[in-house]
Amino acid sequence: MNYSGFKVIKEALTGHKGWKPAWRDPEPKPYYDIVVIGGGGHGLATAHYLAKVFGRRNVAVIEKGWIGGGNVGRNTTIIRSNYLLDGNEPFYEFSLKLWEGLEQDLNYNAMVSQRGIINLIHSDAQRDAFVRRGNAMILNGADAELLSEAAVRAEYPYLNFDDARFPIKGGLAQRRGGTVRHDAVAWGFARSADSNGVDIIQNCEVTGFHTRKGKCLGVETTRGFIGAGKVGCAVAGNSGKVMAMADMRLPIESHVLQAFVSEGLKPVLPGVITFGAGHFYVSQSDKGGLVFGGDIDGYNSYAQRGNLPVVEDVCEGGMAIMPMIGRARLLRMWGGIMDMSMDGSPIIDQTDISGLFFNGGWCYGGFKATPASGYCFAHLLATGTPHPVATAYRFDRFKTGHMIDEKGVGAQPNLH
Amino acid sequence: MIINHPLLGPRDSAEFVYLGDANLMERPNWQSDTAPQDFYDYAYLRANPAGTHRELWFHEGGDRSWLVVTRNTVTHEISKVELARDVARAKGRSK
Numbered sequence: 001m002n003y004s005g006f007k008v009i010k011e012a013l014t015g016h017k018g019w020k021p022a023w024r025d026p027e028p029k030p031y032y033d034i035v036v037i038g039g040g041g042h043g044l045a046t047a048h049y050l051a052k053v054f055g056r057r058n059v060a061v062i063e064k065g066w067i068g069g070g071n072v073g074r075n076t077t078i079i080r081s082n083y084l085l086d087g088n089e090p091f092y093e094f095s096l097k098l099w100e101g102l103e104q105d106l107n108y109n110a111m112v113s114q115r116g117i118i119n120l121i122h123s124d125a126q127r128d129a130f131v132r133r134g135n136a137m138i139l140n141g142a143d144a145e146l147l148s149e150a151a152v153r154a155e156y157p158y159l160n161f162d163d164a165r166f167p168i169k170g171g172l173a174q175r176r177g178g179t180v181r182h183d184a185v186a187w188g189f190a191r192s193a194d195s196n197g198v199d200i201i202q203n204c205e206v207t208g209f210h211t212r213k214g215k216c217l218g219v220e221t222t223r224g225f226i227g228a229g230k231v232g233c234a235v236a237g238n239s240g241k242v243m244a245m246a247d248m249r250l251p252i253e254s255h256v257l258q259a260f261v262s263e264g265l266k267p268v269l270p271g272v273i274t275f276g277a278g279h280f281y282v283s284q285s286d287k288g289g290l291v292f293g294g295d296i297d298g299y300n301s302y303a304q305r306g307n308l309p310v311v312e313d314v315c316e317g318g319m320a321i322m323p324m325i326g327r328a329r330l331l332r333m334w335g336g337i338m339d340m341s342m343d344g345s346p347i348i349d350q351t352d353i354s355g356l357f358f359n360g361g362w363c364y365g366g367f368k369a370t371p372a373s374g375y376c377f378a379h380l381l382a383t384g385t386p387h388p389v390a391t392a393y394r395f396d397r398f399k400t401g402h403m404i405d406e407k408g409v410g411a412q413p414n415l416h
Numbered sequence: 417m418i419i420n421h422p423l424l425g426p427r428d429s430a431e432f433v434y435l436g437d438a439n440l441m442e443r444p445n446w447q448s449d450t451a452p453q454d455f456y457d458y459a460y461l462r463a464n465p466a467g468t469h470r471e472l473w474f475h476e477g478g479d480r481s482w483l484v485v486t487r488n489t490v491t492h493e494i495s496k497v498e499l500a501r502d503v504a505r506a507k508g509r510s511k
């Protein structure tokens with residue numbers, strides 16, 4: 001069923017009786033050419049591109065709960081492509097370009113809003129670093145704009161410009177960055193994949209891999225064995241747990257990240273703002289709530305809830321750049337499990353087990369990557385070769401010394 | 417989370433800095449033939465279990481001792497806290 005303005009009007013006039021479920025609820029078949037584990041943004045995007053771009057239709061997405069119940073439905077929805085390093089920037093710019101055409105591609109309103117993002121600058125050294133990053137972005141075909149203090153003031157007059165410790169001296173803006181309705185991304189990809197023949201199987205947990213002579217032949221699940229020509233694992237925070245079933249240890253730790261929403265307010269924050277001295281980022285949802293977050297809690301965790309010290313730290317970050325936020329009440333907060341990699345960058349690669357592929361290590365930045373991650377994983381699964389913008393996301397980069405460490409903090413996942 | 421420090425009693429986890437898996441105490445032998453692979457495993461690969469996890473915490477805002485904390489990564493419940501020093505000595509190190 002195609003969604004359109006005409007369809008909305010027609011349904012409004014005929015009592016909304018013509019709407020159908022957006023995807024089927026099929027029984028698992030005994031065999032698929034490709035099984036994707038994980039019905040998050042990345043798994044569903046992989047299925048969509050496998051079917052639509054690479055013509056692979058005998059595909060299943062296997063999700064232990066309901067689609068969109070993981071990080072894709074828990075994040076602060078920021079998209080951007082303001083990375084520095086060669087291994088990353090072309091990939092994230094590819095992703096931003098895919099976001100720009102996504103709703104037409106999916107025939108689904110994901111509320112992609114290119115409202116712009118500004119990273120605030122608080123010191124001369126930080127300005128130098130941001131100029132360098134902005135240039136790297138422009139060299140890779142992205143947009144970047146260095147803003148003076150006056151320019152930031154004109155857009156966000158209420159920020160704490162004259163703070164004694166962290167005065168705001170300017171900003172690095174990416175106007176094409178912004179926010180996207182996160183659940184709609186999962187639903188849009190699911191609907192499109194389903195209509196192209198992909199089976200989306202919910203409430204089906206993968207409990208083991210069936211391998212023989214170094215080759216993966218399928219997955220054991222709570223709904224029985226499902227055979228597969230190829231298996232792609234895209235389970236984000238659960239990567240360690242799932243790949244342990246294939247006897248693999250990963251360069252990944254699972255950590256909890258919290259997000260926060262205030263009560264609904266009148267429009268006050270037109271774009272996305274990030275605090276460059278502490279760690280705090282904020283935008284305003286279309287319902288009016290301020291959506292914000294900061295650091296991960298910092299210890300290994302599979303609990304989808306965090307602790308109070310980070311709540312305090314995030315709120316302090318908010319008060320430091322935007323003191324008026326103290327007048328708003330916190331409405332709700334939650335946590336999600338991050339697959340924090342050893343250099344802060346992701347992995348899209350085959351494993352040592354033939355037919356088993358892995359997508360993970362997204363840290364707290366994988367939402368913006370969703371379309372490109374799906375595209376590149378589909379490319380790898382369908383063709384056996386990495387997509388040109390994802391060639392650096394290899395497992396063996398930690399062995400060969402080709403880390404993609406944007407922050408330069410080394411193998412310390414809670415600092416990325 | 418409250419960490420029951422063996423010397424100082426119950427302390428707020430916010431006083432501590434987290435390093436990671438306590439296996440980081442088992443530095444491989446650099447003279448071994450398999451040293452490159454051993455150091456790759458040691459520095460980059462993690463068991464990352466959902467459940468019981470032995471991990472290193474540093475009491476930066478306190479007595480600056482290293483602790484080995486046994487904690488459940490699903491419930492955040494802490495079941496055991498030892499001085500890292502004692503753990504190493506029990507293995508015959510740092511005599």
Ligand SMILES: Cc1cc2nc3c(=O)[nH]c(=O)nc-3n(C[C@H](O)[C@H](O)[C@H](O)COP(=O)(O)OP(=O)(O)OC[C@H]3O[C@@H](n4cnc5c(N)ncnc54)[C@H](O)[C@@H]3O)c2cc1C
Pocket residue numbers: 037038039040041042043062063064065066067068069070071072073074075076077078079204205206207234235236237238242257258259293334335336337338362363364365366367368369
């Ligand atoms: C609080 C928070 C804020 C964030 N903010 C941002 C942001 O502003 N910008 C940004 O770019 N990124 C952000 N992120 C990161 C981003 O959300 C994640 O990197 C990304 O969503 C991960 O990919 P995914 O959508 O596929 O993961 P998920 O949605 O977690 O999908 C993984 C799926 O795998 C399923 N699964 C796990 N184990 C099994 C199994 N054994 N069998 C079957 N299925 C299984 C899970 O149930 C889950 O549905 C944030 C994350 C959090 C938690």
